Amino acid sequence: MTDQTQSIAQGRSSTTRLAGVLAFLLAVFVLVPAFIALTGRWDFYYTLTSVALLSVAAAGVWLTFYIGRINIGQGAYALTGGYVSAILITQYGVSFWLTLPLAGLFCALVSVVIGLPILRLRGVYFAMVTLVLTEVARLTALALPVTNGAKGITSIPLPGELSIFGLTIIPDFATLANPKLAFYLMAAVLMVVTYLVLWRIVNSRLGHLCRSLQQNEELSASIGVNTAMLRVLAYAISSFFGGLAGAIFVAISQSIYPSSFVVQDSVNFMLYCFLGGLGYVFGPMLGTLLLYFGWDLLSVAKQYQLLIYSGALIALMLVLPNGVLSLLDRKGGRK
């Protein structure tokens, strides 16, 4: 009886969920381009592409929150990923499409080495170490010969053609009439895939174990969870996302400098997660959209932009400590 009602309720919620996903995909891939074509606001493409990419990096930060760690170091991995892609393209002539996964993997590898010692730390101690990481990454980029110091790497060619067995899947971006749209679509696809992966992680056993880690690490260990391994795994996935986002940012701006991602960016990634809601997979996506767009829209306030922005942030955190998405729960009458 209860099982039956449960499965009916589940069936209903999965239908609404499917409808929600379809509406979201429709909005991202059809409505937004149509709206921009109608209004001629081509600059929105740049903003929305940034939102999509930032939300990919923020998804990683969210996953580290999910294992109970405050991560203020995603900028370091975005920068690392960007440099890996830029160096491979300019110095070794590797195709951009190949550098994309390589940038992610390189960041994941680096994060394993860094994560093994620092993930033993908890709370504010871990947060402080990660905060320093971004600065370490910037200084490393300044110092290393391969990154070309403060001059950075510029004039990076646009992503070339991607073809498999002679079949062109993605055309050369340089030949496109509208590379802005192409970048937007690329970023949007990446964002959708990232959140699909994240959603799947959270709803599979891996996510349940992450939750157990977040709530009680000692108990988690005593029920047989290899907590050290799981923490490093989550952190590596997180950094992988950071590296991917960084690599695409570099492809768009066709340049990278040590200051391309700074501490401010790392802090922002964390804020996106906070604002959207740490308990919701799609929280960081919404948080990124609201904060990034909000900041842009507030530019009409000129010198008061930062003041209003910070004031609004403080107010939001006071009123909605569990993020904007917690509004949905309230409306649904759930606790």
Next chain:
Amino acid sequence: MIPILQVKNVTKRYGGLTANNDISFDVAPQEILSVIGPNGAGKSTLFKQIAGFVTPTTGEVIYKGTKISGLPPHKVARMGVVRTFQETTIFKSMTVRENVIVSHHLRSKASLLGFFFGSSQAKADEAEFGKSADDIIDFLGLQAIRNELASNLPQGHLRALGMAIGLATQPEVILLDEPFAGMNHDETMRMVALVRRLRDERGLTVLLVEHDMPAVMKISDRIVCINFGEKIAEGSPSEIQANPRVIEAYLGSEDAAIGM
């Protein structure tokens, strides 16, 4: 009788402080053995050493002929020795059933990647965990609260849930850290019956650390008494009650007044 667990000359020193010193005893399969001693005697340290949370400075813990001291907790748990905690330790923002299901981790045959992609093994595992979780919930009489959020539960239920989490890992030896603490007489008697059922119906070997002397005397097959980090006595409840060193250790303390 071949012992299932052997504690051999276990010592833990923190700098100049000796938490326990040269403690040895054997535990027989399906035995209920209590470790007693005044506050600060080193009982909890001993438990942590057995469960892998603390590595003994010298000495070793042997489980079924294999040395387990020095292994991390998750490996000790994997071998079949699982500890429940002194405080009511549970996963607060999960429901009772979710708590028990997630604690089946050790039994999963599918890899994490398999779970990610929803392989058939992963689905079989999930179904099995759900069924086994329901069995455990029924065994402990938690049916009525299976979908309650753990953070909303009263003390008595929390203790039972902690035990359910321990059972979900399918241990052979379960370490109960003060299972009767803060309970009134009726609750204690119910818990005593439950611990007996763990042994009688599920075939577990039970080790417990406890202050409640009447309960300990009632439940234990054997008792090990520790004072100032040293083992001062070992034997059946009646032997322990008559042991002059134990009486001396407890003399004047509240526990002695209640228990002996």
